[in-house]
Amino acid sequence: MKQPTVGVFALQGDVREHLQVLDGLGVRAIGVRRAAELDRCDALVLPGGESTTMAKLARTFDLLEPIRKRLADGMPTLGTCAGMILLADRIEDGVAGQETLGGLDVTVRRNAFGRQVDSFEGDIAFEGLDRPVHAVFIRAPWVEQVGKGVEVLARVADGEAAGRIVAVRERHLLATSFHPEWGGDDRVHRLLVDLIPD
Template identity: 75%
Template sequence: MVTRPTIGVLAVQGDVREHLGVLAGLGVDARTVRRPAELDDCDGLVVPGGESTTMAKLARTFDLLEPLRQRVKEGLPVFGTCAGMIMLADRVEDGVPGQETIGGLDITVRRNAFGRQVDSFEGDLELVGLTGPVHAVFIRAPWVESVGEDVEVLARVPHGPAVGRIVAVRQGPLMATSFHPEVGGDPRVHRLFVDLVEGHGSLDHRG
């Protein structure tokens, strides 16, 4: 009998329902995470887009921030999108004073790097591990200013004023995108993360 991975979506703020829908469509056990006990049952976690400072404050309020940090240190596969990328970053440029993150990704991100809500845009880009372009939607998105030596760059902006900017990365069991793969009907980026969860051995604790 094949064990389906359980993948949680951090549900304190942001695009929770959209991620749950994509994950369920891929055949995983997708569920919301608002409390530490719910995190304990997860083989992987998605940190959605939203507002990174609000998300961090609510995670602190729900007593989730330290458990999240601990699970990341223990090797929990986590996929952050847009604000979720900021939440996974070790360093943040243009953050608010005292802004907290989960950390774990050896990257520096620039918050709201592509501009305000009115500057949101979309376009196709190539992403390592996928055949054919991904249609990427950027909404008040960050970009990655710099990466550590163990971080793999998965995608860059292919053209325009931000050409060459890093918008997708992976480091071990952690993965992050500046854009929103949960919109647009293409589940391939989530499939990459599900494959990462299934290949990481994180199902072992469930017997």
């Protein structure tokens, strides 16, 4: 089997950290800033960052529609933090006129856990993984509602946000509220790579 290429949306956000994790999994990892780079990808990561800025830059660099088309065509994609917001079909507390790429039948609340000072980390159980994932939440969203075809992969276990949905999957799309690229655990990225057809 040929070595798959996994792109990381590279116009804004935690690009380097995702590229490092993907390199460690033995795939060809590239930054995606142009449609020609997207064309080379078998899968895509939409990283954490600032979701409104990312959407505007995607439009400016003529990437918004090409990514939407690839998502609709079934390209495996992982959205983390702001990337989860970009994948969502619906947003709560969004900025007026905020665009998303869509494709994931969920309603996501922006900055649901609060401001930067409310950032936190902890271990959460993750469906299909043998041990908890160490999750880092920074101005993170959470999922308010899921559509019929969406599988809930993780919820916050305790505290004020107990029960809130923080990881989901719908067919070829994965999304987490937290940053799986931090902390040396590559299992969430491996789930993405495993979705790439042989």
